Amino acid sequence: MGANGAYDVESYRADFPILSTQVHGHPLVYLDNAASAQKPRQVIDRVSEVYETGYANVHRGLHYLSEKATADYEAARETIRSYINARSTAEVIYTRGASEAINLVAATWGRQNLREGDEIIVTYMEHHSNIVPWQLLRDEKGLVLKGVPIGPDGTFELAAFKALLTDRTRLVAITHVSNVLGTVVPVKEVIRLAHEAGAVALIDGCQAVQHMTVDVQDLDCDFYVFSGHKLYGPSGIGALYGKEALLEKMPPYQGGGEMISSVTLEKSEWADLPHKFEAGTPAIAQAIGLGAAIDYVKAIGVERIGAHERDLITYATQRLSAVDGLRLVGTAAGKVSVVSFVMDCAHPHDIATIVDRQGVAVRAGHHCAQPLMDHLDLSSTARASVGLYNTRAEIDALADSLDKVRAIFG
Amino acid sequence: MDAATSTVNGPSIAEEQAELIDEFAFFDDWMQRYEYLIDLGRRLPAFPEEYRRDEFKLKGCQSQVWFVGEKRDGRLVFHAISDAAIVSGIIALLLRIYSGRTPTEIVATEPDFIAAIGLDAHLSPTRKNGLGAMLKAIRDRAQAELDAAA
Numbered sequence: 001m002g003a004n005g006a007y008d009v010e011s012y013r014a015d016f017p018i019l020s021t022q023v024h025g026h027p028l029v030y031l032d033n034a035a036s037a038q039k040p041r042q043v044i045d046r047v048s049e050v051y052e053t054g055y056a057n058v059h060r061g062l063h064y065l066s067e068k069a070t071a072d073y074e075a076a077r078e079t080i081r082s083y084i085n086a087r088s089t090a091e092v093i094y095t096r097g098a099s100e101a102i103n104l105v106a107a108t109w110g111r112q113n114l115r116e117g118d119e120i121i122v123t124y125m126e127h128h129s130n131i132v133p134w135q136l137l138r139d140e141k142g143l144v145l146k147g148v149p150i151g152p153d154g155t156f157e158l159a160a161f162k163a164l165l166t167d168r169t170r171l172v173a174i175t176h177v178s179n180v181l182g183t184v185v186p187v188k189e190v191i192r193l194a195h196e197a198g199a200v201a202l203i204d205g206c207q208a209v210q211h212m213t214v215d216v217q218d219l220d221c222d223f224y225v226f227s228g229h230k231l232y233g234p235s236g237i238g239a240l241y242g243k244e245a246l247l248e249k250m251p252p253y254q255g256g257g258e259m260i261s262s263v264t265l266e267k268s269e270w271a272d273l274p275h276k277f278e279a280g281t282p283a284i285a286q287a288i289g290l291g292a293a294i295d296y297v298k299a300i301g302v303e304r305i306g307a308h309e310r311d312l313i314t315y316a317t318q319r320l321s322a323v324d325g326l327r328l329v330g331t332a333a334g335k336v337s338v339v340s341f342v343m344d345c346a347h348p349h350d351i352a353t354i355v356d357r358q359g360v361a362v363r364a365g366h367h368c369a370q371p372l373m374d375h376l377d378l379s380s381t382a383r384a385s386v387g388l389y390n391t392r393a394e395i396d397a398l399a400d401s402l403d404k405v406r407a408i409f410g
Numbered sequence: 411m412d413a414a415t416s417t418v419n420g421p422s423i424a425e426e427q428a429e430l431i432d433e434f435a436f437f438d439d440w441m442q443r444y445e446y447l448i449d450l451g452r453r454l455p456a457f458p459e460e461y462r463r464d465e466f467k468l469k470g471c472q473s474q475v476w477f478v479g480e481k482r483d484g485r486l487v488f489h490a491i492s493d494a495a496i497v498s499g500i501i502a503l504l505l506r507i508y509s510g511r512t513p514t515e516i517v518a519t520e521p522d523f524i525a526a527i528g529l530d531a532h533l534s535p536t537r538k539n540g541l542g543a544m545l546k547a548i549r550d551r552a553q554a555e556l557d558a559a560a
Contacts, residue, residue: 347494
């Protein structure tokens with residue numbers, strides 16, 4: 001495995017034990033990576049190694065194992081910092097995932113800074129995780145929640161976003177990449193415009209960090225969130241990046257152990273960043289596993305992974321476009337990582353069931369993006385989403401399995 | 411009252427389940443089984459238009475499912491439909507077993523056919539939830555009738 005030379009997909013595939021699974025007598029074709037990615041041996045082994053040789057509670061004990069676990073846990077934080085180019089590890093908060101990261105910002109920064117009549121801008125293609133926390137806060141505070149409309153082909157228009165900015169806009173919370181359409185939002189420009197309007201910008205990077213370089217300093221975002229399990233890491237771990245100056249002023253999220261520096265029954269003082277936001281015993285092995293996942297991705301090179309995946313998406317677009325009665329949903333220029341589609345002969349759930357019988361794993365449903373489905377006047381789509389280990393032959397398997405869907409329903 | 415012997419006409423609810431399991435045993439390949447299921451779904455009676463409203467949509471199904479129960483002569487008659495063909499097929503099976511039965515029979519009857527005809531293993535968990543939601547709706551309705559009569 002190396003960052004130079006040809007992209008050796010077969011050798012990467014060999015790192016993922018689960019890919020040799022047989023499903024209903026067929027080799028597994030895993031095309032549900034946008035929901036959760038599989039884990040390489042390097043991550044699986046690292047997590048096992050933690051439990052076998054390096055596990056204890058972190059930031060507490062003075063004994064050997066606690067110090068080792070703490071060092072590894074904090075080293076993983078440094079790995080995340082470096083991966084997204086945050087200024088310091090004080091800006092990298094461990095969370096259970098992106099949902100918790102967004103809820104954290106809503107419950108702390110949002111509750112502290114937003115007043116009645118203040119406006120939050122999201123888009124119609126957000127995951128529910130980047131809508132519902134803001135709705136809860138809207139209802140609590142009397143805020144206004146506005147959505148940027150999306151073009152019928154899934155295009156994000158900057159003009160449509162600009163039109164929603166007002167002097168009451170306090171927060172712009174926008175996805176980096178749509179989990180249904182693959183549309184890449186020009187977030188750098190969005191962030192610049194948000195800042196010009198005096199708003200804070202939060203970017204949901206769940207569908208971005210595994211496909212492209214993310215540099216939070218270059219983007220100049222105020223918050224950036226992502227989950228570990230879509231980045232080939234364990235589930236139950238994710239990260240919130242926040243600018244230090246903002247994080248410093250924010251109140252704690254939850255109370256408990258680890259997030260305090262001193263406690264009396266009268267008052268407590270908060271621990272320094274990032275620990276102020278990390279109450280209780282964290283997901284220790286998962287955090288270290290996420291560090292191993294990022295190391296794995298970096299060793300291949302995320303840009304090379306992105307190029308490989310773009311080739312697969314281009315190929316899938318060609319193959320699927322040729323399927324009779326199939327319509328692609330989301331064809332914005334520069335889209336990445338997912339192909340959503342509907343067929344005139346079969347409901348997406350029927351499609352997913354029939355292709356599963358042929359070993360092909362795709363997602364069907366509203367993809368936790370019901371406002372987008374309503375916006376596009378669809379009840380659901382089928383979605384194939386690629387990862388670093390997928391191949392053109394697997395795209396062929398998907399297309400062939402759709403022929404069977406036609407045979408059954410057509 | 412024994413659920414298996416309560417029907418006046420036609421097969422008992424237990425006989426109906428056994429018959430259904432036999433029918434599916436006839437197919438030896440999964441495609442035939444699905445095609446049969448899809449065909450059953452297509453032949454579902456039309457869902458009464460007056461019930462095609464949001465309040466009769468079942469929550470917990472990833473495809474859209476409309477479901478309603480009516481009481482007729484001491485028996486519960488169910489109407490249901492889905493926008494997905496395989497789910498409609500499953501609905502057809504559920505209605506065949508449970509519709510037109512007494513609340514006592516319904517509550518007393520476990521849906522053994524689901525595992526027996528392999529739907530349990532072959533359907534995705536999300537659709538399983540839909541199946542679960544429908545079963546729960548059928549049994550909740552029957553239980554409510556029994557509670558009201560008690």
